[in-house]
Ligand code: FES
């Protein structure tokens with residue numbers, strides 16, 4: 001039998017420690033141990049993007065990564081996007097105001113992918129938005145409103161002084 005491993009992951013600024021099976025997926029650590037249930041599981045097989053989170057600032061599918069691989073690293077989930085408790089981040093607010101969600105299952109992953117794009121690229125085109133969310137599937141098919149939400153979110157982030165990350169990496173995760 002494979003022994004459990006003790007790991008420590010910083011989730012939205014808080015350290016979460018546990019003894020886990022080496023096969024545990026990061027998404028299950030986030031939901032079951034860190035209590036970040038806003039991170040959804042749509043497929044468990046790297047297809048849908050519902051589980052997208054930021055790992056050390058980069059958008060990743062958390063069902064594609066083992067929890068042990070995230071040991072001593074930093075994760076941001078949808079719950080950690082806003083810096084002010086009780087206030088939505090501009091990307092979240094934009095999705096609400098532009099009807100960028102229907103059932104909401106894909107939404108946290110979509111928003112994390114959109115946030116990652118908008119933190120790394122200015123004046124995003126529709127094509128760049130489509131590429132950035134190409135790993136996120138919306139089963140309700142509301143892509144037009146999702147794209148409108150992301151375009152509007154760019155303006156809102158600028159207005160709130162939410163600036164680009166220093167590293168201007170424009171390679172978009174697929
Ligand atoms: S649950 Fe991770 S990609 Fe679908």
Ligand code: FES
Pocket residue numbers: 100101102103104105106107137138139140141142
């Ligand atoms: S809003 Fe329902 S899956 Fe996207």
